Amino acid sequence: MKEYNLREYLGLDEIVGPVFVIRNIHNVGYNELVDVVDKDGKVRLGIVIEAGKGYAIVEVLGGTGGLALKSSKVRFKEEPLMVGVSEDVLGRVFDGLGNPLDGMSKPLYEDYVDVNGFAINPTARDYPKNIIETGISSIDVMNTLIRGQKLPIFSGSGLPHDLIATQIARQAHVKKESFCVIFVAMGVKYDTAKFFIKSFEDSGVLERVTMFLSLADSPSIERLLTPKLALSCAEFLAFKKNMHVLVIMTDMSNYCEALRELSTIRGEIPARKGYPGYLYSDLASLYERAGMIKGINGSITQLPVLTMPNDDITHPIPDLTGYITEGQIVLERGMYSRGIYPPIAGLPSLSRLMKDNIGEGLTREDHPALASQLFACYAKVKDIRALASIIGEEELSPLDNLYLKFGDDFEKKFLTQGYYENRSLEQGLDLGWQVLSVLPADELVRIREEMIDKYYKKT
Amino acid sequence: MANIAGRVFRVVGPVVEIEEVSTLRMLDMVEVGDEHLVGEVVRLKGDRASLQVYEDTTSIKAGDPVYSEGYPLCVELGPGLIGKIYDGIQRPLEAIQEKEGIFIKRGVHVAALDRNKKWHFLPVKKENTDLKQGEFLGEVAENALIKHKIMAHPIVKGKLKWIAEEGEYSLSEKIAVVEKDGQDIDVFMHHRWPVRKPRPYLERETVSEPLITGQRVIDTLFPIAKGGCVAVPGGFGTGKTVVQHQLAKWSNADVVVFVGCGERGNEMTDVLLNFSKLIDPRTGRALSERTIFIANTSNMPVAAREASIYTGITLAEYYRDMGYNVALMADSTSRWAEALRELSGRLEEMPLEEGFPAYLPSRLAEFYERAGKVKTLNKVNGSITIIASISPQGGDFSEPVTSHTKRFVRCFWALDRDLANARHYPSISWIDSYSEYLDDIKEWWHKNIDENWLKLRYEIMELLQKEQRLLQVVKLVGPDVLPQTQRLILEICSIFKNTFLQQSAFDKVDTYSSARKQFLMLKIILMFFHKSEELVKKGINVSEIRETPIYKEIMRMKLTYSESDIEKLAKLPERIDEALAELSV
Numbered sequence A: 001m002k003e004y005n006l007r008e009y010l011g012l013d014e015i016v017g018p019v020f021v022i023r024n025i026h027n028v029g030y031n032e033l034v035d036v037v038d039k040d041g042k043v044r045l046g047i048v049i050e051a052g053k054g055y056a057i058v059e060v061l062g063g064t065g066g067l068a069l070k071s072s073k074v075r076f077k078e079e080p081l082m083v084g085v086s087e088d089v090l091g092r093v094f095d096g097l098g099n100p101l102d103g104m105s106k107p108l109y110e111d112y113v114d115v116n117g118f119a120i121n122p123t124a125r126d127y128p129k130n131i132i133e134t135g136i137s138s139i140d141v142m143n144t145l146i147r148g149q150k151l152p153i154f155s156g157s158g159l160p161h162d163l164i165a166t167q168i169a170r171q172a173h174v175k176k177e178s179f180c181v182i183f184v185a186m187g188v189k190y191d192t193a194k195f196f197i198k199s200f201e202d203s204g205v206l207e208r209v210t211m212f213l214s215l216a217d218s219p220s221i222e223r224l225l226t227p228k229l230a231l232s233c234a235e236f237l238a239f240k241k242n243m244h245v246l247v248i249m250t251d252m253s254n255y256c257e258a259l260r261e262l263s264t265i266r267g268e269i270p271a272r273k274g275y276p277g278y279l280y281s282d283l284a285s286l287y288e289r290a291g292m293i294k295g296i297n298g299s300i301t302q303l304p305v306l307t308m309p310n311d312d313i314t315h316p317i318p319d320l321t322g323y324i325t326e327g328q329i330v331l332e333r334g335m336y337s338r339g340i341y342p343p344i345a346g347l348p349s350l351s352r353l354m355k356d357n358i359g360e361g362l363t364r365e366d367h368p369a370l371a372s373q374l375f376a377c378y379a380k381v382k383d384i385r386a387l388a389s390i391i392g393e394e395e396l397s398p399l400d401n402l403y404l405k406f407g408d409d410f411e412k413k414f415l416t417q418g419y420y421e422n423r424s425l426e427q428g429l430d431l432g433w434q435v436l437s438v439l440p441a442d443e444l445v446r447i448r449e450e451m452i453d454k455y456y457k458k459t
Numbered sequence B: 001m002a003n004i005a006g007r008v009f010r011v012v013g014p015v016v017e018i019e020e021v022s023t024l025r026m027l028d029m030v031e032v033g034d035e036h037l038v039g040e041v042v043r044l045k046g047d048r049a050s051l052q053v054y055e056d057t058t059s060i061k062a063g064d065p066v067y068s069e070g071y072p073l074c075v076e077l078g079p080g081l082i083g084k085i086y087d088g089i090q091r092p093l094e095a096i097q098e099k100e101g102i103f104i105k106r107g108v109h110v111a112a113l114d115r116n117k118k119w120h121f122l123p124v125k126k127e128n129t130d131l132k133q134g135e136f137l138g139e140v141a142e143n144a145l146i147k148h149k150i151m152a153h154p155i156v157k158g159k160l161k162w163i164a165e166e167g168e169y170s171l172s173e174k175i176a177v178v179e180k181d182g183q184d185i186d187v188f189m190h191h192r193w194p195v196r197k198p199r200p201y202l203e204r205e206t207v208s209e210p211l212i213t214g215q216r217v218i219d220t221l222f223p224i225a226k227g228g229c230v231a232v233p234g235g236f237g238t239g240k241t242v243v244q245h246q247l248a249k250w251s252n253a254d255v256v257v258f259v260g261c262g263e264r265g266n267e268m269t270d271v272l273l274n275f276s277k278l279i280d281p282r283t284g285r286a287l288s289e290r291t292i293f294i295a296n297t298s299n300m301p302v303a304a305r306e307a308s309i310y311t312g313i314t315l316a317e318y319y320r321d322m323g324y325n326v327a328l329m330a331d332s333t334s335r336w337a338e339a340l341r342e343l344s345g346r347l348e349e350m351p352l353e354e355g356f357p358a359y360l361p362s363r364l365a366e367f368y369e370r371a372g373k374v375k376t377l378n379k380v381n382g383s384i385t386i387i388a389s390i391s392p393q394g395g396d397f398s399e400p401v402t403s404h405t406k407r408f409v410r411c412f413w414a415l416d417r418d419l420a421n422a423r424h425y426p427s428i429s430w431i432d433s434y435s436e437y438l439d440d441i442k443e444w445w446h447k448n449i450d451e452n453w454l455k456l457r458y459e460i461m462e463l464l465q466k467e468q469r470l471l472q473v474v475k476l477v478g479p480d481v482l483p484q485t486q487r488l489i490l491e492i493c494s495i496f497k498n499t500f501l502q503q504s505a506f507d508k509v510d511t512y513s514s515a516r517k518q519f520l521m522l523k524i525i526l527m528f529f530h531k532s533e534e535l536v537k538k539g540i541n542v543s544e545i546r547e548t549p550i551y552k553e554i555m556r557m558k559l560t561y562s563e564s565d566i567e568k569l570a571k572l573p574e575r576i577d578e579a580l581a582e583l584s585v
Helices: A161-171 A190-203 A220-240 A252-265 A279-287 A316-324 A333-337 A367-391 A398-415 A425-436 A449-455 B093-100 B216-221 B240-250 B265-277 B302-321 B333-346 B360-369 B400-408 B417-421 B438-448 B453-477 B484-501 B515-537 B542-547 B549-560 B563-584
Strands: A008-010 A014-016 A019-023 A032-037 A043-052 A055-060 A073-080 A082-085 A093-095 A111-114 A153-155 A179-188 A209-215 A244-250 A291-293 A299-307 A327-330 B004-012 B015-019 B028-032 B037-045 B048-053 B065-072 B074-077 B118-123 B129-131 B136-141 B147-151 B158-163 B167-170 B176-180 B183-187 B191-194 B203-205 B229-233 B255-261 B291-296 B325-331 B372-375 B381-390
Touching: A032 A055, A082 A220, A111 A220, A153 A161, A153 A316, A161 A179, A161 A190, A161 A244, A161 A299, A179 A190, A179 A220, A179 A252, A190 A209, A209 A220, A220 A244, A220 A252, A220 A279, A220 A299, A244 A252, A252 A279, A252 A299, A252 A316, A279 A299, A279 A316, A279 B333, A299 A316, A316 A327, A367 A398, A367 A425, A367 A449, A398 A425, B004 B028, B028 B048, B037 B302, B048 B302, B065 B191, B074 B302, B136 B158, B216 B453, B216 B484, B216 B515, B229 B240, B229 B400, B240 B255, B240 B265, B240 B325, B240 B381, B255 B265, B255 B302, B255 B333, B265 B291, B291 B302, B302 B325, B302 B333, B302 B360, B302 B381, B333 B360, B333 B381, B333 B400, B360 B381, B360 B400, B381 B400, B438 B453, B438 B515, B453 B484, B453 B515, B484 B515, B484 B542, B484 B549, B515 B542, B515 B549, B515 B563, B542 B549, B542 B563, B549 B563
Parallel strands: A093 A209, A153 A299, A153 A327, A179 A209, A179 A244, A244 A299, B229 B381, B255 B291, B255 B325, B325 B381
Antiparallel strands: A008 A073, A014 A019, A019 A055, A032 A043, A032 A073, A043 A055, A043 B004, A082 A111, A291 A299, B004 B015, B004 B065, B015 B048, B028 B037, B028 B065, B037 B048, B074 B191, B118 B136, B118 B167, B129 B158, B136 B147, B158 B176, B176 B183, B203 B372, B372 B381
């Protein structure tokens, strides 16, 4: 970063949690960067969260542990937090503040950008198009991921979202263009972080992956910075270097917890469940950094992962996320306990941008109708299962029994796939037809007859 | 902006406190710092004032100068608004992109209306006559659809001393001179108006005509009047935005103001790309030629989001004053209420339920009151219809924004999560929704379509209520135990839901149904019901009726008969009789 020749102040006035107050200083700018030097000469970064006449309130990114009022020195750097960006970040592992964790030196940065980014002008945006294949049939066929989309995974504690996230990071690809993955882990435990690194090293994809790992024991405020850092890198790679970037962010719930913690310390008025009123705007400032730009080849696609507290989809975190993102992939506990991996629930999952990007000339002609039919039939299975639990399976009509058979096949053959099983879209679609063939052709009302003739029971 | 009105004292996010204030008034517009960030005065105390700033306040520090011209936050009104894309405080986004690139940086100042473009002005008022308040001076063809009436600022009245001849003028040339109280006032084709102040009109009129949206569940079951207000609440994924887009596309308003308030960037892109391509069947022109877009996506500054709703309604009022029927789509008012809450929190005001400020209901009321049908200052009729979506937290309709809004609107389209999960779109619930406009607009239907409209509408609603009760029984014991008459009700309601209520926004034929087609479909389904009822009473099974070709034809009628085949559809009722006659033998 730049060289500084700045005034230095000795002594703070007040420390509360990760925040301190300093008085009798020159007027400093809001949201600008601060160096805080403790007694041992260790430098921590801080950000001005309130700039007043002759005073400032500063949030310390490294936490305030060990800071003393009298011996701490403060330097105001008179610029907002800038982050170095470069193509060389690919294949590297960083901590939550962008320091290398892989034992190598910092990459040679090509540029420094404001970590908060700027809003993309709506007139400059291009509508997301073309798919990203993840090799997971329940996503590719049923909830297709589109370049420039933000599609979160709604999970719960104990569900295999870490596995799914790494499987996607490993398998995802776009056809014939340069593609990379930025993997952001916020507040994850050490062994999970180790698992992520090992998983990428073993499969040999680490060279196209950049990892930002903010561990559970680092100060919670660091987590607020990590995704911004990662997205600044993503913007550089996508819009300056024309790459297709997939940003996987796990676990957004930890990010929101950190935001709530900080908001409480600042004494702000809480909205719902103690989360600040600006949770929506704050999440949007991250999620909206996904997208495509007219005239630029690259794209940013986001796959945030969040654990729903108590599996409650109406909790503010999944609720507000759902309002910003373009669909959601919901994991279902019941399925997972029956041994189905990946346990992607049929009905509440949705990819909003899928409809314009699949079908003839884009994926395969039968794709839209097949996906819609699978949704419809599986919905019926759920109804029949509910009825069967009341009146008993024996009382069901023969057709209803076929539906139950379809339901089992759908879950065990179509949804279920191995952690190392990379299915192509074609294979996924064929498998979809295969499980549908349990049902009589008359039941496939959402598929046109030509399609049925061409694909039904042919695979 | 010349005068220094104060100096920054404290900065917390979008709220800036300033001191050394003497001349500022409440709601005056200010510019902060050397970059001239736009803001507004929201509190005055002694020599201090609080500002809400519409742009990112990074690097603003104490002591920075604050400038003011002494005007409140205004929009520019004049030819050139239609088809434009503005942010929440009427900055033209296309021009900003040209100047700044793909990202919106701060401190950008671009005039809302192009000063250089020439317009063909046609005077309608004679020199040396009295100019009344808000009277039309002339006309400009804004595009092939919109005749833009040129009005002076509503405070200007007096003797019209001079008016420009027919010809090409730009917005920077004066087109008239009015003498008011012995002083000459230059009049241009555009003027400024403060967004938070409703524009004047002569008197309110009662609503009488429906806004035909082409969406069957809306026009037939829960209609909205021109000049009415409707709220569309729904959890995420229930299709609020698609409903808004459909109405913006197909409703028979003259001008549409589309406010994307705190919503997704990609959605806005979808609208912008689509509206310039889609052709309005009524006029044969692109939809963008009657639409003004206001895009303040969720990641753009929160204070400008708060203002975007007012900017939108002021533009709507301006076109209403020309005598147009304007529809304002606000997607979504929850994001606006959240912006209000966020700013209120930063001002350290006392919070009420869920952190919303105490003045949330009065702000909502003020906004919805700006809708309505009026007699304008020029004694012509114009109207504003507000279609506001709400994103209730957790899909819970008892939260403050939804429950307060319900007090101020007379029409409510509740979007239902279960319907959306079953991919039944539009997922407007026929149980929870209502419209109080039925009696206001029934005359229109009876006069223009059919005098039995209201009767049939109540008839189908009654069937749907019955079905609701029957379905609870079916859930417990299965459908097989119901008597045939009740099974018929289930069957008819299932036809009605599948063919009538479900409407695909993405199908070329199905996306729009004219009022006539809607009525015919309703009539056919009810007629089919009555004929079948007779048969069932004679001992015919519902399953036999299901096997008839006419049943299948009715199931497919929405797609078989496009608007040009409507006369064929009108003949379908005659055939029901004979088709079912075979069964009764």
